[in-house]
Amino acid sequence: MATVFIALQKNEESRAIVDAILADNPQATANNEPAMVKVDAPERMVIRRETVEQEIGRDFDLQEIHVNLVTLSGNVDQTDDEFTLSWV
Amino acid sequence: MHIDLRTVSITPLRQTYNHIAERMGADKTASRYLEATMDLQAETNFHYRSTWDPQYEIHDRKRTRIVMQDWYDLKDPRKYYYGTYTRARARMEELADADYKFVETRGLAAAYDDAARQTALAFYVPLRHVAWGGNMNGLYQGDYGFGTAIVQACIYAGMDQLGIAQYLTQFGLLMGGREALDAAKKDWLQAPQWQPLRRLVEDSWVVEDWFELFVLQNVVLDGALFGVAYQEVDASLTERAGPVVSMLLRFQIEWFDEVSKWVDSVMKTAAAESDANKTLLAQWYRTWRPRVVEALAPVARIALDDDGAPAVARAMAAVDARMVKAGLSV
Numbered sequence A: 001m002a003t004v005f006i007a008l009q010k011n012e013e014s015r016a017i018v019d020a021i022l023a024d025n026p027q028a029t030a031n032n033e034p035a036m037v038k039v040d041a042p043e044r045m046v047i048r049r050e051t052v053e054q055e056i057g058r059d060f061d062l063q064e065i066h067v068n069l070v071t072l073s074g075n076v077d078q079t080d081d082e083f084t085l086s087w088v
Numbered sequence B: 001m002h003i004d005l006r007t008v009s010i011t012p013l014r015q016t017y018n019h020i021a022e023r024m025g026a027d028k029t030a031s032r033y034l035e036a037t038m039d040l041q042a043e044t045n046f047h048y049r050s051t052w053d054p055q056y057e058i059h060d061r062k063r064t065r066i067v068m069q070d071w072y073d074l075k076d077p078r079k080y081y082y083g084t085y086t087r088a089r090a091r092m093e094e095l096a097d098a099d100y101k102f103v104e105t106r107g108l109a110a111a112y113d114d115a116a117r118q119t120a121l122a123f124y125v126p127l128r129h130v131a132w133g134g135n136m137n138g139l140y141q142g143d144y145g146f147g148t149a150i151v152q153a154c155i156y157a158g159m160d161q162l163g164i165a166q167y168l169t170q171f172g173l174l175m176g177g178r179e180a181l182d183a184a185k186k187d188w189l190q191a192p193q194w195q196p197l198r199r200l201v202e203d204s205w206v207v208e209d210w211f212e213l214f215v216l217q218n219v220v221l222d223g224a225l226f227g228v229a230y231q232e233v234d235a236s237l238t239e240r241a242g243p244v245v246s247m248l249l250r251f252q253i254e255w256f257d258e259v260s261k262w263v264d265s266v267m268k269t270a271a272a273e274s275d276a277n278k279t280l281l282a283q284w285y286r287t288w289r290p291r292v293v294e295a296l297a298p299v300a301r302i303a304l305d306d307d308g309a310p311a312v313a314r315a316m317a318a319v320d321a322r323m324v325k326a327g328l329s330v
Helices: A012-024 A049-056 A062-068 B018-024 B082-105 B114-124 B127-144 B148-190 B192-204 B210-241 B244-248 B250-273 B275-325
Strands: A003-009 A029-033 A036-042 A044-048 A069-073 A075-078 A082-086
Touching: A003 A012, A003 A044, A003 A062, A003 A082, A012 A029, A012 A036, A012 A044, A012 A049, A012 A062, A036 A044, A044 A049, A062 A069, A062 A082, B082 B148, B082 B244, B082 B250, B114 B148, B114 B210, B114 B244, B114 B275, B127 B148, B127 B192, B127 B210, B148 B192, B148 B244, B148 B250, B192 B210, B192 B275, B210 B244, B210 B250, B210 B275, B244 B250, B250 B275
Parallel strands: none
Antiparallel strands: A003 A036, A003 A069, A029 A036, A044 A082, A075 A082
């Protein structure tokens, strides 16, 4: 099975993003690397703006993930509300 | 010379503090908000009770009739602890100050329509005394409340009110000079339109139950007042004379949107805790609602004439809707 992943710098802001990913994608797993968190998921992973906003406690623009983004793999489908990685 | 770079991964022995890990059920990384909030306030082993108030401990759950199994359920959805709170406010202030600067450098205040200016000064500047009352009440809740989760947010709201009072002062100085502040204070103390609101603010200072004060100040009074002042009156002035005043009210407008999320979540959580809480909150709401409507009607008239009373009714209805959503029967 193909895996999609996203790696973010490890800091307070991305902690909220990672928590949101784990909440919305039950099959996702977070791997703590030095200074970085890599989240893997089989086939598909979705980052939802609303969930991130709940975790982070303020309005969030999905473009903000680029500030902390290290790398990712998968085809990107992006709207104002969702950022989706998949191999479909 | 040849140098090999090698990554050494050092796993921390613990991810967070023990008391946080116990609350989360596992030792995993916690947010700064949780770490800076949960169980911070002392709950046991107090020394002496205040000589002037010996029936209570220094921090005492019994200072309000609201009962919570765990006062740390009243978390702040904005996740404000001191660091995030001050950063968020600094950002808001930067934007608001830039707007002031824009209005000043372009001479927009001097060019503003004179009749609309008189209305704006007569309506907005005395509100700085109301905001100062809100400051007193926020700090009172912070003083006598229980549990860092709610107490810190109450203090932030109180300090925000002080900031709002300062912005209204700055507004008065820019639009009308020092005389505007003196005139506003005179109106606040003497003009018949302001007396019901002044009486309400002064009565709020002697409400003993801090959670009742929360309902009065943060839910009913602020809810209706900000609806009237920063939506209804703001819109009417913009229609009459353009958006200059609206620009200068930016902080208050943004603040109210943000703080309402916190207020609603506190009411929702406290009401969901038990039927007794729900009844009590609804009872407090119903007690203060008519007082606030009565106090705001003559004030709204200053800026909106005959549309004053309907504007207050609309603003109050918006608060009613928020409270119904929070689970209260109003």
